[in-house]
Amino acid sequence: MTDRSFPATGRPAADVLADLADKQAGDARWAEGRTFGLVFDGGDDIRAVADEAARLYLHESALNTAAFPSLGAIQSELCGWVAGLFHGPGAAGFLTSGGTESILLAVKAARERALAERGVTGPEIVLADSAHAAFHKGAHLFGLTVRSVPVTDHLTADVDAMAAEVGPDTALVVASAIDYPIGLVDPVPEIAALAASVGASCHVDACMGGFVLPFAEMEGRNAPAWDFRAEGVTTISADIHKLGYAPKGVSVLLHASRELRRHQTFVFDDWLGGLYATPNLQGTRAGLPMAAAWAVVSHLGTDGYRRLVRGTLDAADRIRDGVRAIDGLSLRGDPVHQILTFTSDEPDLDVFAVGDALAARGWHIDRQYPPDSLHLTVSNGNVPVVDEFLGDLAASVDEAHSAAPGGSGQYATID
Ligand SMILES: Cc1ncc(COP(=O)(O)O)c(C=O)c1O
Helix, strand or coil, rough: CCCCCCCCCCCCCCHHHHHHHHHHHHHHHHHCCEEECCCCCCHHHHHHHHHHHHCCCCEECCCCCCCHHHHHHHHHHHHHHHHHHHHCCEEEEEECCCCCHHHHHHHHHHHHHHHHCCCCCCCEEEEEEECHHHHHHHHHCCCCEEEEEEECCCCCECCCHHHHHHCCCCEEEEEECCCCCCCCEEEHHHHHHHHHHHCCCCEECCCCCCCHHHHHHHCCCCCCCCCCCCCCCCEEEEEEECCCCCCCCCCEEEECHHHHHCCCCEEEEECCCCCCEEEECCCCCCCHHHHHHHHHHHHHHHHHHHHHHHHHHHHHHHHHHHHHCCCCEECCCCCCEEEEEEEECCCCCCHHHHHHHHHHHCCCCCCCCCCCCEECCHHHHHHHHHHHHHHHHHHHHHHHHCCCCCCCCCCCCCC
């Protein structure tokens, strides 16, 4: 059992740091490309620039950008760059701590807008079953009702089914570009038009796709209209700490205009501490992830992201081909970007047992359901290990074929 007594005396830094390194020994081996998701590794030079930026900004606070104008500038430059990338000339936004915070704030902004513009007091969110769980969290926290509809046979959001749920109380209609469970881009223009038809907001969750789709389009890859070019899109979230290759703790939430952005900010001055205004869920927020993200994006630039996206999507294509070639596995849907999910199409093959066998070989793969399936978000760090992974996947399927059913399917522990 863990010793629960507070450290009585301090210890030398070297001891403490050695202990920390020991603690890491059992963690997922992301630097060797063994995680498909969780950590996104842009390579040695990108890690180095992030490390240096993080060192410079380790102690800075973004709570008050008047005291730290550099962080204000970092935020507005990053938001401006991403707005340009997403074809939103008037778009304005803020940095947040991650995809979930961006989504929560989009839900909050949509609720405030629906109340202010249409007097909606019982606000609703219309979304597909493939939309990220963070929307449900937002609905729970901010008191909205979720109207969720099944996906189509192609596993994208079903516009007709969503249309049947949209009405006068709709505050927000959601589209994913790219969705987490399957890796597809929803029909954003149709979904945004649906939202606009009742004066509701439309959020495009590009947490996964925001730093892939624009560069994939430049590379001539399939990219249906998904950003501010689609009329009616009011907010877009994009995570720089995913395929943007910045260290954890940073996402962008953009609104189509400054006017719409004001619904995000919380302003209060009826207490003893004076005016308190913050666009985030957090109060004090770290400057480190903002500065590291600014450094990574500046270091990579369009050409750097195109190179990383090219390598990543080629690797994902090779893994998809490899999965198709293995008897007993079948890909879910027809994703063409960095995400792929596969399930078992044989009754005696438990795909979670395949996951267990891969875990025993040092691979970290997410499990999801329904149906029981394994999920891979491919990124640059996985590029060098594609062949090794496919070899281990084939061996793991052989092993699982002879194992009893009952692999572990938990998504995450709640401890
Ligand atoms: C599509 C999508 N949206 C939102 C999120 C939530 O992001 P975060 O885990 O950074 O809060 C994720 C996370 O994987 C995601 O894939």
